[in-house]
Amino acid sequence: MNIAERKKSIIEKVMNLSSEEKLLQIEKLMLSDLESENETIAFTIVGEPVNRETYAKLVKQAENSIANGHYLSQEDLEKESETW
Secondary structure, three states: OOHHHHHHHHHHHHHOOOOHHHHHHHHHHHHHHHHHHOOEEEEOOOOOEEEHHHHHHHHHHHHHHHHOOOOOOHHHHHHHHOOO
16 A cells, blocks of 8 residues: 555544544644654754754755765864864
8 A cells, every 4th residue: 555545544534533532642643743843853063953854954965965075084184183
């Protein structure tokens, strides 16, 4: 079953619910999931909070920088640090 079929199946099950309690449980679960997406999971080097979405973007940017050769090797860093 692909994701679209799974979503449709879940919607159908929710539409057929007769229990208010079960519906409230589903609402709490969905709200909890939405809140966790905005939850702070890390901080930048200057202390700004970072949520999952922003963190994923930052990781992707870092991967792109590395793929494009924009990085400093350990050896190069050691040589550079001698001039500090």
